[in-house]
Amino acid sequence: MTETQSPCFVGVEISKTLLRVGVVDSAGRSLARLDASWDVGPDGPDVDTRVAKLASEAIEKAGAKPGSIGRLGLAVPDVDAWKELQPRLAERCGTAVTMAESLDASARGEFWVGAGRGFHSMVLLSLDADIGCSILVDETAENGENNHGGQCGHILIDCTAGSRLCGCGQRGHLAAYVSEAAVLDRAREAITAGRQSSLSANNVSIEKLTAEADRGDALSREIVAETARVLAVGIATVLHTVDPSGVLLRGGATFGGNSTATGRQFLETVREEIGRRAFPVLAQRTVIDYVALGDDAAWIGAAGLARLEQLRGSSRSA
Ligand SMILES: [Zn+2]
Numbered sequence: 001m002t003e004t005q006s007p008c009f010v011g012v013e014i015s016k017t018l019l020r021v022g023v024v025d026s027a028g029r030s031l032a033r034l035d036a037s038w039d040v041g042p043d044g045p046d047v048d049t050r051v052a053k054l055a056s057e058a059i060e061k062a063g064a065k066p067g068s069i070g071r072l073g074l075a076v077p078d079v080d081a082w083k084e085l086q087p088r089l090a091e092r093c094g095t096a097v098t099m100a101e102s103l104d105a106s107a108r109g110e111f112w113v114g115a116g117r118g119f120h121s122m123v124l125l126s127l128d129a130d131i132g133c134s135i136l137v138d139e140t141a142e143n144g145e146n147n148h149g150g151q152c153g154h155i156l157i158d159c160t161a162g163s164r165l166c167g168c169g170q171r172g173h174l175a176a177y178v179s180e181a182a183v184l185d186r187a188r189e190a191i192t193a194g195r196q197s198s199l200s201a202n203n204v205s206i207e208k209l210t211a212e213a214d215r216g217d218a219l220s221r222e223i224v225a226e227t228a229r230v231l232a233v234g235i236a237t238v239l240h241t242v243d244p245s246g247v248l249l250r251g252g253a254t255f256g257g258n259s260t261a262t263g264r265q266f267l268e269t270v271r272e273e274i275g276r277r278a279f280p281v282l283a284q285r286t287v288i289d290y291v292a293l294g295d296d297a298a299w300i301g302a303a304g305l306a307r308l309e310q311l312r313g314s315s316r317s318a
Contacts, residue, residue: 004031007070007310008062010055010093011303013102014038014076021054022302023062023069028113030296032062039223042081048088048270055093071096072312075105084222096313098105098306106214106291109301110248116290118243123238124291125152127231127253130167135242139308141205153179155234174234178227180206180252187223195219209253213262221262224255228266232273239274239282246287257290 005026013020022033022142038055049085051074059069072095073160076082079101098110107124110116116124116136126132131153142151152302153175154168164174164182184204191201197219198212213220235247248259249267256263265283267290275283293300 001096004029005190005231006068007080008059008064009070009303009310010053010058010066010072011105011299011301011306011307012051012072012074012262013105013298013302014051014074014082015102016077019044019051019054020295020299021051021057021058022299022303023064024300026307028300028304030300031064032058032294034058034061048084048092049088051085052092069095071305071306072193073097073099073105073299073306074099075102075298075302076100077102079092088103095267096306096309098142098302098309100302100305104143104298105135105299105305106250106303107136107141107248107292108304108317109297109299110291111136111301112304114297115248115289116246118285121244121246123150123152123242123247124234124242125231125247125249125251127180127249127251128180129180129252131179132251135244137242137244142153152234155235155237157230157233173291174230175280178234179229181225185228186226187219190219190223206252206255210260210262213255214260224262224266225269227253228269229273232270232277235270235288236277239278240288244286245284247290248289248291250291254290263290 010023011022017038019036019038023031025031034054034057049242072093074097079099081283086097086099103126111119111122119239121137122133133150133152135150154173156172157174158172164176166173166176167170187204187209188201196219199220209220215226254263257265258264271288
């Protein structure tokens with residue numbers, strides 16, 4: 001077993017229903033992880049106490065020596081809403097706290113020890129209810145002058161009048177075709193319009209669509225393939241704009257990702273279509289893949305950001 005590299009870092013992920021705390025060593029190896037149910041917002045009672053308590057339990061479980069723990073990293077759904085927790089937690093834990101938005105933390109986790117290891121730059125696309133996107137160049141998340149950068153879900157892919165309506169109110173955006181909700185809408189519309197399918201219009205979900213595509217239902221397969229092709233059009237624009245080392249995909253609208261035949265076919269179709277749409281050098285060299293860390297990405301990434309801040313701090317004071 002490889003020896004633990006000091007110092008260790010604590011990563012915390014706060015989501016709507018879950019508090020997750022883990023400890024990694026300096027090389028990003030996970031030493032311990034604890035989950036607790038969570039039902040409070042930023043103004044909830046004893047938020048800092050609850051986080052600090054689980055953190056100290058995780059440190060104990062990791063067997064980390066007192067004094068070997070560096071900064072703490074915190075991943076939250078909305079940095080503005082949770083900003084007051086940062087100084088309170090720092091005081092409670094007696095250590096500096098680094099805070100990031102959960103998706104940026106996840107991107108950092110994948111970049112550090114996940115599917116993006118070895119990349120110089122990457123784009124994480126999360127195909128969920130909406131499209132999340134995080135762009136990392138070197139070690140830094142690119143959020144733009146007005147914090148509106150990296151809005152890849154709103155890449156314009158169809159300028160015609162009848163293009164689909166996006167949740168933002170504009171038409172023809174990527175999210176209007178490839179978010180989970182958009183995929184299900186497209187399936188329902190096709191069935192209502194009379195397409196034969198083993199799916200039922202009033203009871204369609206991503207899981208059912210994936211299962212029916214696995215079983216060979218033609219409409220389900222078409223919906224998956226069309227989602228892949230439209231996504232590839234959006235990714236081609238990202239490649240032509242950012243030229244990242246890789247684009248990593250996750251979320252419900254990857255149809256199970258590597259764990260299903262449909263998910264694996266989805267990724268192949270995305271790659272093939274990028275091959276037709278992007279400059280050859282980009283199509284050949286850019287890694288297009290699924291994420292690797294699953295639900296560990298955000299807390300590991302938050303710990304990684306804390307490590308980075310500590311390294312930057314010590315290089316500044318050196
Ligand atoms: Zn939009």
